[in-house]
Amino acid sequence: MHVLLATAGSRGDVAPYTGLGVRLAAEGHKVTIVTHGAFEEYVRACGLGFRGLPGDPRETMQSAHGQRWSQSKSSAVGLFRQMKVLKSEMVNGALALAEVAAEEGPDVLLAAPLVASVGYVTAKGLGIPSAGVFLAPGYPTREFAPVLSKGGSFGPVGNLLAGRAMTRVLAMTMGSATAAVRERFGLPKIAIGDALRRQDAEKWPAFHGYSRHVIPRPADWREGLEVTGYWWPHVAPGYEPPAELVEFLDAGPPPVFIGFGSMVPGDGERLGRLAATALRQAGVRGVIQAGWADLSSVADENVISIGDVPHEWLFPQMAAVVHHAGAGTSAAAMRAGVPAVPVPVLADQPFWSVRLAELGVATPAVPMQSITADRLGAAIHAAVTEPGYRERTTALAKLINAEDGPAPVVEYLNRL
Known part of the structure; x- marks a missing residue:
């Protein structure tokens, strides 16, 4: 047909x-x-x-x-x-x-x-x-x-x-x-x-x-x-990630991903600084994806900025994923068995944020309208240090991947 x-x-x-x-x-x-x-x-x-x-x-x-x-x-x-x-x-x-x-x-x-x-x-x-x-x-x-x-x-x-x-x-x-x-x-x-x-x-x-x-x-x-x-x-078979990204991932413990997809265009410089500060406060390395917001790059050896990389390849290598809670990105994080920190902006994102938290696979949401480096840093720290988030997400990943x-x-x- x-x-x-x-x-x-x-x-x-x-x-x-x-x-x-x-x-x-x-x-x-x-x-x-x-x-x-x-x-x-x-x-x-x-x-x-x-x-x-x-x-x-x-x-x-x-x-x-x-x-x-x-x-x-x-x-x-x-x-x-x-x-x-x-x-x-x-x-x-x-x-x-x-x-x-x-x-x-x-x-x-x-x-x-x-x-x-x-x-x-x-x-x-x-x-x-x-x-x-x-x-x-x-x-x-x-x-x-x-x-x-x-x-x-x-x-x-x-x-x-x-x-x-x-x-x-x-x-x-x-x-x-x-x-x-x-x-x-x-x-x-x-x-x-x-x-x-x-x-x-x-x-x-x-x-x-x-x-x-x-x-x-x-x-x-x-x-x-x-x-x-x-x-x-x-995802096309034989996908080859950027060499710089592979080197960064191999150089230390699993980092935390931060990306907001197609959301908040035009606010990239402020959000880039905020993301880098939150990562430092949480004591973790970070992968910041530019997205439509064009999150600015940060001069920090513990942070790398990337463009478009398949989440299917990237997320399993993360300690946690900070995202806008769109349906697809939420699903990709759960598929990878990785805890999430939802930062909803609009549309269906607040709905998914609540559901992820109810399932115990994400921290309570940090809404974009009220985001601060302190709030985001505290949420990231909770996602990577409280074992329950990882355990519940790993169990859910087995179910949805089947x-x-x-x-x-x-x-x-x-x-x-």
Whole structure:
């Protein structure tokens, strides 16, 4: 089958789908990933087809609107405001996805969260099946608060009501984009609430690419919603790390990784100094990854600055991992059996921070909005000196590494 896999966002919103795509290709399917042009080289290097969407997520994060979003006290409110600002870009992106799908003529369309509603309508327009492929819980439940909350629980009724409200708000932000796609394919107009109810009535399948050992499948989810296990990013066989990094790792005890992925662009100099100070206070060596924040290099023999290095290779050699608690980086740290120090910024990151701490594989979060060298240094010291963190993460790593995350998606395609 020809599988069109659509996603949008930062590198963390693309990387897991390369692993899923490579597995589907190994099963005999033709896989084309549709996402931003900035990721074309990365996707093609995995041996997968590529089609581009307009927009550059890094430029968006670096814009004044993106900066305000990253500084919002509420991830949900910040995201809602950001998507309102990007309304015209979202419509253009939705229509571009619809055109690519019409040109490619796939047999099935798999859609990531930010393009799920558009992907669903596009598939309807083409008369082909579709499914969601999500990296975090995507549906309301009584068992925990919605992903764009700060994690934890509002109680069974509160969780469910908050989840339904969040689902409706996100659908509203995509209303203009989905309406444009409906018009493109000559589909009838439909109210947002009716569209959501119809999707549930159809039992539209949605696969969640994380481990049931991290978040069990809620008992009140409807049929068609599955928790599969992780889809690990593809790493080319024979990867060769930078020689300078290998020499640094060999020269002393395991260091602590600090990196914030695509978060906080433009604040690299301050964060670089803060990270180096925290490492010194914790008495550990450090590996600082520049990321989109462009964390500045530090003149210190106990610290090395790096660019893009696969977490699958790097994290198992760390004493602890300080990260922004995105879904993919959180998963990579757990996979490596390494304790974490979450520094959440926005979106689903506070949710994952709370969950990691509940599992006992991470320290309590040090939110980016209130981070200091003292707080970060104390958290790093706890992560590397309290044995319980390492013991619990090692045990969890064995469980999640035993799972075959792509298998349920392969089975779905086989049923089709």
